[in-house]
Amino acid sequence: MESTEPIVFETDFPKLNLLKRGKVRDMYDLGETLLMVATDRISAFDVIMPDPVPQKGKILTQISLFWFDAMKPVISNHVISSNVDDYPEICKPYAEMLRERSILVKKAKPLPVECVVRGYISGSGWKSYQESGIVCGIKLPDGLQESEKLPEPIFTPSTKEEVGIHDVNINFEEAVKIIGRNLAEKVKEISLSIYKKGAELADKKGIIIADTKFEFGIFENDIILIDELLTPDSSRFWPKESYSPGQSQKSYDKQYLRDYLISINWDKLPPAPFLPEEVVKNTREKYLEALKLIAGKTYGL
Numbered sequence: 176m177e178s179t180e181p182i183v184f185e186t187d188f189p190k191l192n193l194l195k196r197g198k199v200r201d202m203y204d205l206g207e208t209l210l211m212v213a214t215d216r217i218s219a220f221d222v223i224m225p226d227p228v229p230q231k232g233k234i235l236t237q238i239s240l241f242w243f244d245a246m247k248p249v250i251s252n253h254v255i256s257s258n259v260d261d262y263p264e265i266c267k268p269y270a271e272m273l274r275e276r277s278i279l280v281k282k283a284k285p286l287p288v289e290c291v292v293r294g295y296i297s298g299s300g301w302k303s304y305q306e307s308g309i310v311c312g313i314k315l316p317d318g319l320q321e322s323e324k325l326p327e328p329i330f331t332p333s334t335k336e337e338v339g340i341h342d343v344n345i346n347f348e349e350a351v352k353i354i355g356r357n358l359a360e361k362v363k364e365i366s367l368s369i370y371k372k373g374a375e376l377a378d379k380k381g382i383i384i385a386d387t388k389f390e391f392g393i394f395e396n397d398i399i400l401i402d403e404l405l406t407p408d409s410s411r412f413w414p415k416e417s418y419s420p421g422q423s424q425k426s427y428d429k430q431y432l433r434d435y436l437i438s439i440n441w442d443k444l445p446p447a448p449f450l451p452e453e454v455v456k457n458t459r460e461k462y463l464e465a466l467k468l469i470a471g472k473t474y475g476l
Contacts (some may be wrong), residue, residue: 179239179353182226183214183276188269198223199235199408205263205279208255212277213403217458220443221342226450230476232276234462235406240278241470242404245376249368251401253280253392275474283392288350289335289342290362292370294328295385296321297411299344304455312346322385322413323420328370330363333388361398362391373405380468382419382427385411407465427465432458 185196191210192398200216203210213232217224236257243252256262257278259270266273283439293300293310300310301321308315311331319325332350333342351359374384378393387410390402403409407428417425436455441447467473 180230181272182227182229183212183232184216186212186269186272188266190265190268200402204282205265207280207282208263209280210262210266210273210277211280211402212273212373214276217408217429217432219429219436219447221247221336222443222445222447224432224447224450226455228455228459228462231462233474233476234459234466235403235408236278237277237474238466239403239404240451242373242406243400244328246369246404248371248402249372249401250365251397252404253278253394255279255281279430280401281394281399283394283399285335285390285392285401286354286358286362287335288345288353288359288362289333290366290389290391291331291333291344291386292328292389293325293331293386294325294367294370294374295383295411295413297336297385300386302385303333303344311344312348320421322418322422322424328367329376330366332359335390358398361387365391365398367398369404377405377412377469378415381415382465382468383413383415383424385413385424387411405469407462412465427461427468429458431461432457 176376186201188203190237194204199213199214199216201214213236215227215229215231217228217231228303238370239279240257243254259273262279294385296304296319304319305311313329316326331344333344336342347359369389370387377384384405387405391398392401410428411430412427413424439448463473463476
C-alpha cells in the first residue's frame with residue numbers, strides 16, 4: 176500500500192530545544208525529559224541518503240515499542256510514553272507530526288559503546304572471519320560458511336562515532352578501557368540475554384535475527400535500554416523460509432539498500448547518491464513486512 180502521508184526528512188519545531196540530529200532520529204531536550212523523533216531518513220555505511228523512505232520513522236518506532244515492552248522482564252528502558260496526548264504542553268502544536276513516530280523518554284547518559292551481538296556470521300563479521308578467523312578478538316571455529324549460525328551468540332562491541340564517521344569494531348578489552356570492566360561485563364550479559372530472547376521470539380514469527388546492536392544508558396544509577404530496539408535499522412532480519420547458509424541472504428532490513436549501493440560502486444563517502452524510486456519503494460515494503468511479522472499488525476501504515 177502506497178503512503179500518501181507527508182514525508183518527514185527532518186523535523187523543525189521552533190518552540191522545542193533541538194539537542195542533536197542523528198542518522199535517523201532528531202532529539203529534543205524538554206528539560207526533565209527528552210523527545211525522540213524518528214524521521215524517514217535512512218543511512219547506509221554510516222552516510223545519510225538524500226532520499227527518505229516514506230513512513231520509515233513510524234515503522235521503526237512501532238517495532239521498537241513492541242520489543243521494549245517484550246524485554247521489560249530482562250531490562251527496563253527509557254520509554255515514558257509514545258502517546259502524544261501525554262506529552263508536555265509545549266509539544267501540542269506539533270502533535271500530528273509526532274504521532275506514531277516519537278517517544279517521550281528518560282534523560283539517560285548514553286554509554287559510549289555500541290553493544291553488538293552476532294548469532295550468525297555475516298557483514299563485517301564475515302569479512303573479518305575470512306581474513307583471520309577472528310571477530311572482535313573472538314576466535315571462531317574453522318570452516319564456517321557465510322551466514323552460518325554460530326555455535327553460541329557472541330558479543331562484539333563497536334565504538335559509537337558521530338554521523339558520517341564509520342563505527343569501529345573493537346574487542347571486549349577495548350570496551351573495558353572505554354566504560355570500565357564492571358559496566359562492560361554487565362552490558363555484555365544483558366545484550367546476550369536480550370538477543371537470545373528476541374531471536375527466539377522472532378524465530379516463531381518466521382524471522383531470523385542474524386545480528387543486532389543495542390544502546391544502553393545510565394539513569395538514576397541503573398543501566399537501561401535506550402535508542403531503538405531490534406529494528407531493521409539496527410539488525411539483520413532474514414526470512415526463515417528462504418535461509419540457506421553459504422551465501423548472502425534475502426532480508427527485511429537495509430541490506431537490500433547496501434547491496435544496491437555496492438552494485439553501483441559508490442565509494443561509501445558523502446555525498447550519497449540519489450536512489451531510484453524502486454529502491455526506496457522496495458526498502459519501505461521490507462520494513463513494513465518486518466513490522467507485520469513481528470507485531471502481527473501494521474498500525475494502518
